[in-house]
Amino acid sequence: MNSSVTPFDFQGCLAACARGDRSALQALYDHEGSRLLGVVRRIVRDDAMAEDIVHDAFIRIWTRATSFDATRGSARGWIYSINRHLALNAVRDSRQETALDDADIATLVGEFDEGAIWSGSAKIYRCLEQLQPAPQRCVLHAYVDGCSHAEIASLMGAPLGTVKAWIKRSLEALRECMT
Known part of the structure; x- marks a missing residue:
């Protein structure tokens, strides 16, 4: 009995994504998503962040599929490099951030009720x-x-991780400014 396994056509999937074929992106995710998640988890060491990164990577794969150039490397390598670069950027960015505890966030949230912002508070x-x-x-x-991080990312047209980093850094800057 001859049982040959047909290899997954990464390049064909990217070409289909470039043509707007959403089923190709789904096939790519179904075939490679769990492996990509594993790679990203090993880099960032945080499950939730890894999931966000893989999500952002698939959006990037979808929107940039037309830029894939087979003369520069394999389609699978291109897909993995997008995930790896996003993960490494997240690790680098998280090292530059100052962690806020729940008390800091609660204090800041108290400062940002709608009435306080629009009442003319010069300091705010x-x-x-x-x-x-x-x-x-x-x-x-x-x-x-009252938007969630995901809603803000959608409104701003920015990656979810970027929105989270902006908010975190901004809260720290506001806390320093308000004291």
């Missing part, structure tokens, strides 16, 4: 104005509009 306006525009909008969406 001054502190918010010191933030870059995109992180400032993220903080306002989170604490004034």
Whole structure:
């Protein structure tokens, strides 16, 4: 009995993704998603962060499939390099962040109720104005509009991990400014 296994066609999947075939992206995720998650988990050592990174990577694969160039390497290698680069960037970025405990976050949330922001509080306006525009909008969406991180990412057109980092860094800057 001859049982030959047909290898998965990574390059064909990327070409189909480039043409807008969502089923190709689903096939790629079904075939390789768990292995990619394992690789990313080993790099970031955090399950939730790894899941976010793999999600962001598949969005990037989908939106950049047209940029894949087979003369520069294999399709599977290209897919893995996207995941690996996002994971390494997340590790690098997390080393530069200052951790906030629950008390710090509760204090900041108390400062950002809608009435306080719009009442003309000069101190809050001054502190918010010191933030870059995109992180400032993220903080306002989170604490004034009540949006989740995922909703903010969608509104801003930014990766979820980036939105989380902006909010975390902005809260630290606001805490320093408010004291």
